[in-house]
């Protein structure tokens with residue numbers, strides 16, 4: 542499996558397993574530094590981060606840890622979320638160290654510029670290799686936000702532009718707004734949630750990204766560690782995601798244990814791999830994914846994740862695992878009523894029809 546690849550049609554080469562730096566403040570600085578070093582040494586030289594991660598602390602940690610060896614890595618960061626002013630639509634609120642933090646979308650051009658400048662300072666660098674809009678701000682035209690990123694690129698502060706957590710229609714807008722850029726300077730990438738247990742992107746976003754020839758970065762490929770043997774070893778295991786992700790609700794847990802036992806563990810045994818390596822190798826093997834972004838809290842996890850590169854899953858195994866997990870009746874929205882979900886489905890259907898009509902009219 543190739544370990545490096547260009548990001549979409551750009552001249553930026555990334556590692557095809559990207560190291561995810563989110564949420565590491567639970568660990569002491571020395572452990573974090575050792576895990577980061579292990580990832581870089583194993584070949585995960587592309588590092589995904591964001592101002593939001595531990596409210597600036599993750600970028601500051603990376604800046605210190607990478608001082609003097611910036612050129613060994615590719616830094617992929619983000620813009621468009623703030624927690625320190627009261628402008629913008631609320632994305633979520635949380636309590637950290639007894640302090641209430643409210644995270645808001647803010648993609649106004651001056652806010653985007655401020656985000657990039659602050660990231661550069663925290664990361665102790667003069668450029669980001671990729672700068673992605675973290676979550677679109679529906680109060681600001683996406684074109685305006687991307688226009689500011691384009692100016693920052695002209696100034697050499699970022700090399701490439703990406704989007705994350707967009708709806709299909711927003712991806713189309715993003716692609717169109719940078720369509721006149723020079724070759725290799727259009728929209729470079731799409732970051733989205735994709736794993737054996739999260740396949741929504743297959744309907745529209747992945748086909749759109751493929752048709753446009755942009756890179757796809759798949760986050761949360763192990764579902765925060767759920768796609769491993771943890772549930773089998775400890776039925777009460779609660780990862781960081783368990784606090785907010787209904788995937789970890791009890792009825793889903795039983796389904797997961799069964800699926801892992803029946804469909805991942807036998808292949809892992811046969812190939813002498815960890816279950817997590819097989820789950821990650823499945824994402825890595827998807828032709829429309831450029832790179833999964835995977836986190837790790839130990840050097841052993843980094844090694845298991847890097848082993849996905851050499852997993853050697855057969856085409857039959859890839860297809861069998863994919864079908865088995867797609868068929869799982871996992872309910873990721875147990876709090877929703879049938880009516881809310883039906884309305885959501887109808888809205889997505891309407892958007893799809895509108896898009897097809899527009900395409901037909903071109």
Ligand SMILES: NC(=O)c1ccc[n+]([C@@H]2O[C@H](COP(=O)([O-])OP(=O)(O)OC[C@H]3O[C@@H](n4cnc5c(N)ncnc54)[C@H](OP(=O)(O)O)[C@@H]3O)[C@@H](O)[C@H]2O)c1
Pocket residue numbers: 560561562563564589590675705706732733759760761762763764765766767769770780781815817818834835836837838839841842843845846
């Ligand atoms: N654009 C976005 O909105 C967005 C959203 C989410 C994530 N991301 C990016 O994607 C990255 C990864 O996402 P994620 O952390 O949510 O999900 P993930 O990569 O699926 O899960 C990472 C967690 O899984 C556990 N793990 C890792 N390797 C393992 C192994 N070999 N065996 C068993 N458990 C293992 C660890 O949990 P423990 O820490 O409990 O050991 C680790 O922290 C983030 O760091 C971030 O860069 C982006």
